Amino acid sequence: MTALTNQSKVGAGRTIISVDAMGGDQGAATVIAGIYASARRNSEVGFILHGPKDELERLVAKRKGLAERCEIRHAPEIVTMRDKPSHVVRHGRNTSMWSALDSVRNGEATVCVSCGNTGALMLMSVIRLRKLPGISRPAIAVMWPSQNPQKHNIMLDGGADIRADAKDLMQYALMGASYARNGYGLARPRIGLLNVGTEEHKGRAELKGAHDLIAANAESADYEFVGFVEGRDLPGTRCDVIVTDGFTGNVALKTGEGIAKLISDLLREAFQYSPLSRLASLLAYTSLARLKRRVDPSRANGGVFLGLNGTVVKSHGAADATGVSSAIKLAFELAQSNFSAKLAARVASAASLDQDAGIEKQSDGETE
C-alpha cells in the first residue's frame, strides 16, 4: 500500500488529504484559508473537502486556483463542540466529520484532518475506521515545544482514554516511535515513560510492567528507551517521545497550557508597567513574536489519533488559518511517508511477536 494519489479529479500525482471543513470554532472560512495557504506552498497536495456544498463552493471559488485542487463532498450537518460523542455516533451520518472519516474508510485518502469536537471525533474514528488488529486503546499523540533539534516532543496518550495498562503503554511506545520517524524524520527516537521519579523502583505497578515491556521491544522496534522521565522532561531534551496514560497526559497538557498563559499574561503586564518597559516591548517586538511562535499551540497544532485503520489529525478547535495549515502540512507528510500502512505493519509485527514469544527480542524485518 502506498500513498494514495490519482484517485480523483484533484489527483494528478497529488497526495490527497480528507478535510472536515466544519466544526472548528472559527468556521469554514478559516479552514479554507488554511488549506489555501498549504496549496500555495505545496503543489503536491490535493483535498477532499466535506461540508455544505454551496457554502464550500462559494468559499473555494474566492481563492484563485483552489477549485482544481479540491473535490467537495456534500455533508449538510455539523458536529458542534457541545454535542455528546455518544449522540453524534448514533445520529451523525450526515455530518461533515462522518463524511471526512469515510473518505479514509473507503480508501480515497489515508489521512483525515478535522478541527471538530475531540471526543466525538475520537469515538467516531474508532467506530468508522476501527482499531488496528492488536491495539486495544488508540491514543492521541500531542506535541510539546522543546529545545530538541526537531523543536517538538511527542507525548501520547494526550487524552483518548483515561486508562492504560502495561501493554497499552508499550503499544503507545511503538506507535509514538513510528510517528516520530515518519512525522519528524527521527531515525531512532528516544522514548521515555512518564513517572514521578527516575528511579526504577518508583511508581505504580503498571508502570513497572510497562518499563520492562518497552525496554524489551527497543531493539526490534528500533528506538532508544531512556527509562522513566518526569513532568519536566515533557518540554525537555532527554527524549523525543513521552509515553503516559490519557488521564495523566491530559492533565499535564492542560497544566502546560495554563502556565504558558499565566506567564504570557504576566509578561504583558510587566511590559505595560512603566514608560521604559513599554519602550522595551517595542524594541523587543520581533524577538518576542519569535518566542510566541515557538510556544504557540496553533503552530504545534496536530493532535494525531494513532492505532486506527487510517490516521486522523485533530487540529485545535480554536485554530486560525496558520493552525489549520500546519495541521495540513503534518497530514501531508504522514500521508506521503505512507505512515498509516507502516504503523499498521509495526503494530501487527509486535502483536505476533507478543503471541509467539512474549517479550522476546527478535528482528521483524520491517523496513519502517
Next chain:
Amino acid sequence: MTALTNQSKVGAGRTIISVDAMGGDQGAATVIAGIYASARRNSEVGFILHGPKDELERLVAKRKGLAERCEIRHAPEIVTMRDKPSHVVRHGRNTSMWSALDSVRNGEATVCVSCGNTGALMLMSVIRLRKLPGISRPAIAVMWPSQNPQKHNIMLDGGADIRADAKDLMQYALMGASYARNGYGLARPRIGLLNVGTEEHKGRAELKGAHDLIAANAESADYEFVGFVEGRDLPGTRCDVIVTDGFTGNVALKTGEGIAKLISDLLREAFQYSPLSRLASLLAYTSLARLKRRVDPSRANGGVFLGLNGTVVKSHGAADATGVSSAIKLAFELAQSNFSAKLAARVASAASLDQDAGIEKQSDGETE
C-alpha cells in the same frame, strides 16, 4: 492547645519554629542567613536549630542578635539528598532532621522547617510524628503561582503518596481548606477536584466518589466546592485549592516547572538576539525581575506536610536565603494561628461524622 511560646530560653513571648539547619543543597550558612532575615523582620519568632553544635554556634555568632533568638540542639549527622528514605528512618537517629522533628514530637514547637531530602523527610515525619487519627494518607500541599488575590493556589497531594481513594481525596479537601484558611487567610476557600474535563460524568471511578464526598462536606467544613477542574486551573483563578492524587499532582508540578524553565530560557535567548532586543532587556529589567519573583519557585517555597501530629514545612532543597526566609514566614503564620491543632480538630470531627452518619451534613461547631 495554643501556639507554643515561653518554652525555652528563646521564648519570651515568641513563637518557636524548629529548624533543620542541615540537608539543603546550599549548606547551613544559607539556612542561618534565611532565619536571620526572618528574625530581623519579625521580633515574635524564635528558633530551635538542629545540627552540628560547633558549626551552628559559629554561624549564629556572626549574625548580630541572633544568638538570643536561637537555641541550638546538637545533631552530628546529616541526611543527604542521595540517602534512601528507608535507610534514613532505620539509621537516622543522630541526624538534624530527626532532631528537628523530635522538637515537634515532644511539644517544644508545632511547626518544623527542613530543606532536606523530601522522601526521607516525609517517611521520617510519618514515623516520628504519626498520622492524625482518621487520616490514612498524609499529603504534601504545594503552591502554584496564580492571579488570585492571594497570588498563589494550593494543590495537594504534591507527591506524598502515588495512590488516593475517594475518601483520601475528601480528606485532602478538608486539610487544604484548613490550610488555606490559616496560611492564607481565606475565610471560605474554593475547592476544585482535578480531572480531565469539567463534566460530572467524566473521569475515573474514585473521582466520581470523591466528587460526591467533597460536595457533601462543603457546608460543615465551610468551603465552596467548584466541582471538577482541569490542569489549566492549577495556575488559574477558578479555585484556591486543587485536590488530586500524589502521582498526578507531582507530574503536574514538574510539568509546570518544565514549561516555566523552557519559556525563561527562550526569553533569555530572545533578549540576546539583536542589539535592539539586548537594549530592550535593559529597559525592561525591573519589570522582568518583578515577573521572575512572581513565578519563582523559591518565593512560593513551602511544600507543607499535612495530616500528621504537627506540621512540617519542606523548603526547596536548592532554596537560597530568601527561600528559607519565606518558608520560615509560612511556618510562623501556621504556628501562630494554631494551625496544627485546628487541622487535627477538623479531621477528627470529619472522621466522627463519617462514623456516625456517613456523609450526612451537620455543623460541627468548630471555630476553625
